[in-house]
Amino acid sequence: MFSRIVQTGSRQGEIVEVVLRNGWDYMRRLLTGGKVDEPKLPPPKVLRNILVELGPVYVKLGQLLSTRPDLLSPDYIEALSTLQAEVPPVEWAEIEIVMRKQLHLPLDETFSAIQLQPVAAGSIAQTHRATLKDGREVALKVQRPGLSAVIEQDITLIRLIARLVAQTDFGQYYDIVAIAEEFTQALRTELDFTQEAHYTDQLRQNLSNTRWFDPKQITVPEIYWEFTSDKLIVMEWLDGVPLLAATFANPAFEGDSDREREEISTLLLRAFFQQICLDGFFHADPHPGNLFYLRDGRVALFDCGMVGRIDPRTQQILLELVLAIVNLDAQRCTQLVLQLAPSVNPINRVKLQTEFDQLLRRYYSLNITQVNFSKLVYEVLQVARNNKIRIPGNLGLCAKAIANLEGIARSLDPNFNIPNKLRPMMTEVFQRQIVGEAPLVALLRTALDLKNLSLQSPRQVELLLDRVTSETLQWNLSVREVEPLRRTLDSSANRLSFSVVVGALIIGAAIISANTQSSQVYWVSDVLFAAASFLGLWLIVSILRSGQLK
Template sequence: MFSRLVQTSSRQGEILEVVLRNGWDFMRRLLTGGKVDEPKLPPPAVLRNILVDLGPVYVKLGQLLSTRPDLLPAEYIDALSTLQAEVPPVDWAEIEVVLRKQFSQPLEEVFASVNYTPVAAGSIAQTHYAVLKDGRAVALKVQRPGLSAVVEQDIALIRLMARLVAQTDFGQYYDIVAIAEEFAEALRNELDFTQEARYTDQLRQNLSGTRWFDASQLVVPQIYWEYTTDKLVAMEWLDGVAVLSAFPPISAAEGVVDLQRREEISTLLLRAFFQQICLDGFFHADPHPGNVFYLKDGRVALLDCGMVGRLDPRTQQLILELVLAIVNLDAQRCTQLVLQLAPPIQPINRVKLETEFDRLLRRYYSLNISQVNFSKLVYEVLQIVRDNKVRVPGNLGLCAKAIANLEGIARSLDPNFNIPNKIRPMMTEVFQRQIVGEAPLIALLRTVLDVKNLSLQSPRQVELLLDRVTSETLQWNFSIREAEPIRRTVDSAANRVSFSIVVGSLIMGAAIISANTQSSQVYWVSDVLFAAASFLGLWLIISILRSGPLR
């Protein structure tokens, strides 16, 4: 299998060589046809080195995985969160070729000037400062040339690896093939810059009209659609620096520290993301410090909206209640909400899950609210969920990652800032909005209509139920999930008893034939019976020993 894969493509051969060179033993055994155990990820540092060596596409894979604490332990999330593509900027001559293909007229007729030196360079694109003919300053995010072909090759290999790992219990449980497809779709979306432009516009619209915070203090860049294509985004130029560069940690700050301004920015970001997650159901999924800017005019900007999360109303409500349960350290409610968010695909020990939640949250009972690291607590909750074989939706992992990034920024700005302490006052207003909605009269009329429909349908349903009861055609279908392991155990025991009876019968038959016949011509029959009994008996003993310890 290994040689066939290598011969398929030089790119695939290069990727496989990097994986094997970094010493991931599971993949070596899998690809060379050796004995395969359940896969174990390489250590975080090794995984990070593999992704860096594989190039920009796999760096992007690592960045996407860093937003999924529902899949990876905290140490992997930390290692991948700082992953950046160490790629030099593309020469302006190549970027100019891409730019000219995006416009029907010459660049000189579109731009008054373009800075040939990029202000930022990443694995997918690089950004240049430019001025339009009408005087507006814009940021041009241009896709790196020739990237699409490499991406498609890498996606094909990732799918192949996923199908190989899917043959194991690990791959089937975590649905590795679906995760690979999710990554492929996310990567293709990032290559389509019109998608990022639409996300940016929607986020800008959602945050522009709000009563949760002063919308004039938070800005998302405006998209200039007349200059935007699938390989180019032209957006409003926002003059500023990363927020932690403008407000370094207090221990490293020089001069007078404006604590009030730091708290204002932290509260602004918290309220903005609380609205995105709990009210809008559409949120910026990667608010790391490099994507939050402090502008020269004192406003805060959210940049790079290529990665977003979406939540349906039911999931929004459950997440909101889960956050409240975690803040209140309510283990029983946490268990109920987690199982509603992610119905288990196999029987789980609910008592064990609740006990582990209680043991985790009990550690925080004696702490002052200012001592609680909320993002760490959320990660530990997800770790317990993952250990108990409950597969949570990917968007819940995106929420956890967004909260972790947000808390990291807030605590760097203000060491005394605490999310649980800030969230509680907002809960009442959120629950009130969920109960009455934005339009209470419409919600009331909808409820009255539902009651009317129920009152009209109920007599007919009751009549049908009574008719089936009296005619003895009513059937009840029960599905007891916990009974399935018992059924398998009983079947296994019955099979072993049957084999034991067969083995005993063969031995008795062989003994009778051997004792009561004088002809050597039929001795072979008893020998065959003894051999069959010995083989079946040995097989039965081995299967019993392999099934577990004897009790």
């Protein structure tokens, strides 16, 4: 197996060499065909070093893994969250070739000026500032040349390792092959800049239509679609600095920077609350490098390549789960987690609730301002993971976004507290869910439903009574887990029957042997003893093979 992986290409051989050089013993045994037990990750720092050595693509994979607290423990999440690709910028001559292939017109007919030195360089792309012929200032996000081929090679190895790990109980339970496909799809999506541009447009539209905050205070760059392609995004240039490096001199606050920091923290929380709990479409990577403070006092949100989606049912359960966590309600947490992630395997509900109670009990005596909400959410997900409950991946993205958001908000305002800010918003959302956006319309619709029910009920009752009296009524009941119980009872009954038969044969043979003087009928008792011995031996073997002796 090891030689097969190395022979698939120089890139794969290089990756295997890096993994083995860093002393990952489990992977060494796995790749060389040795005996392995449950998968064992290297220590967090070692894993981080491996990913950094493997290069930009694996740094991006590590960043994706850092969004999955449902799969990894907090120490791994913390180590991977700090991953940044130390990638030198690509020379302008190579970037120019990519841009000329992507644009319909020559560069000098499209732009009046381009800064050849990039303003930012990442593992996937680098950004240049430019000016269009009509005078608009734009940012050019250009994909690094040759990246597609490297990623496809890396995806091949990721899939191969996933198939190997899938042979273990761990791999089968967590469906490692499906998770690997999810990550590879995310990597491919990062390469399709038109997808990121669509995400940016959707987020911009969602944030411009809101009642939770002033939409003029937060913005997302406008996409210029006439110049955008799968390897080039041309978007509005927004002049500002990273949010945490801003000095906050907005005249609207008359020099009160503390007040402005508090307002910005609340603005971000409301914006992401709307994205997660109302829109079901959210920016999944709001780290400090993606949030800028503009010179006009607005907050800008960049880099929409990683987004999350939540369906309406999950939104409803998630809202109630957040409320249960805020209220430190272990029983309700248990109910909602099981609703979020129904398991085909039996779950010890009492054990799960006990662990939630032990977790939340640690926060009972704390002041609400002392509670690290994102850490508490992570711990709730970890309890679920330890109990073999597979939390949907989009909730891992959601937890990661909340953690980033809380970190930024506390850096701006040390007294910022998510639970205190969330309660009034959640109260309003629940009220709106009860009465609807238009209470009068909802009331009239309910009245109409009641009218229809009152008109249809007598007819339905008449049909039911007619079927009961004519003996044509049939009940179709389906009880979960009853089939395995039936098979178990059948097996037990069969073994009991065999035991009775064996006992009867032995007793019959003994009676014949004791009461018969003629040697001619001794063969009957011999046959009975032989049959009893055979059936008894078969019964013992079947019990031993079933593993149910105890």
